[in-house]
Amino acid sequence: DGGITQSPKYLFRKEGQNVTLSCEQNLNHDAMYWYRQDPGQGLRLIYYSQIVNDFQKGDIAEGYSVSREKKESFPLTVTSAQKNPTAFYLCASSSSGQAYGYTFGSGTRLTVV
Amino acid sequence: SQKIEQNSEALNIQEGKTATLTCNYTNYSPAYLQWYRQDPGRGPVFLLLIRENEKEKRKERLKVTFDTTLKQSLFHITASQPADSATYLCALDIRWNTDKLIFGTGTRLQVFP
Numbered sequence: 001d002g003g004i005t006q007s008p009k010y011l012f013r014k015e016g017q018n019v020t021l022s023c024e025q026n027l028n029h030d031a032m033y034w035y036r037q038d039p040g041q042g043l044r045l046i047y048y049s050q051i052v053n054d055f056q057k058g059d060i061a062e063g064y065s066v067s068r069e070k071k072e073s074f075p076l077t078v079t080s081a082q083k084n085p086t087a088f089y090l091c092a093s094s095s096s097g098q099a100y101g102y103t104f105g106s107g108t109r110l111t112v113v
Numbered sequence: 114s115q116k117i118e119q120n121s122e123a124l125n126i127q128e129g130k131t132a133t134l135t136c137n138y139t140n141y142s143p144a145y146l147q148w149y150r151q152d153p154g155r156g157p158v159f160l161l162l163i164r165e166n167e168k169e170k171r172k173e174r175l176k177v178t179f180d181t182t183l184k185q186s187l188f189h190i191t192a193s194q195p196a197d198s199a200t201y202l203c204a205l206d207i208r209w210n211t212d213k214l215i216f217g218t219g220t221r222l223q224v225f226p
Contacts, residue, residue, distance in 0.1 A: 102149075
């Protein structure tokens, strides 16, 4: 079955550490996205990519970095510059260029300890 | 400023009744609007998409309306069931007819027997 896989499901980060969240899809989707979800604030866009080797900042990109070396993969690194990284992170993909719904992964809950 | 508003208060209804959720937006001219369902600790699941030139869209027990003059979408679940209990998110494209979505904060629906 095609889908989008995020790992790990839970992640704990110490202060000052960089961590990388994995997102892999086998849907042959061109576009991929990273959102952050905090209670009462909805989903906020961090980064998105519409084609391999290209990506754009979303509304809250500071303290995050991404890469898109393969169509299937769009990892997100939460750097030590992100002051409040504790949140639920969601990866999504869609067929680019048309108004299709997003397919979301099951999310990664990141906690700073 | 640009804003999407969904009722932050939970909607509680009795099984068998019709649930109606509201999504209002300001300062956007979206080409389409989408609705998603999200269960606790899970990623959102795409339900329906409605385009700006469509007034109404149906899928099984779901119905969505889209009024671009009022800048409002209504999401209806007929013959509601306890299994419909979840948070429902609306989303629309940030710039006309692009793939990038901005999400509302969601409305929690609770259907009781």
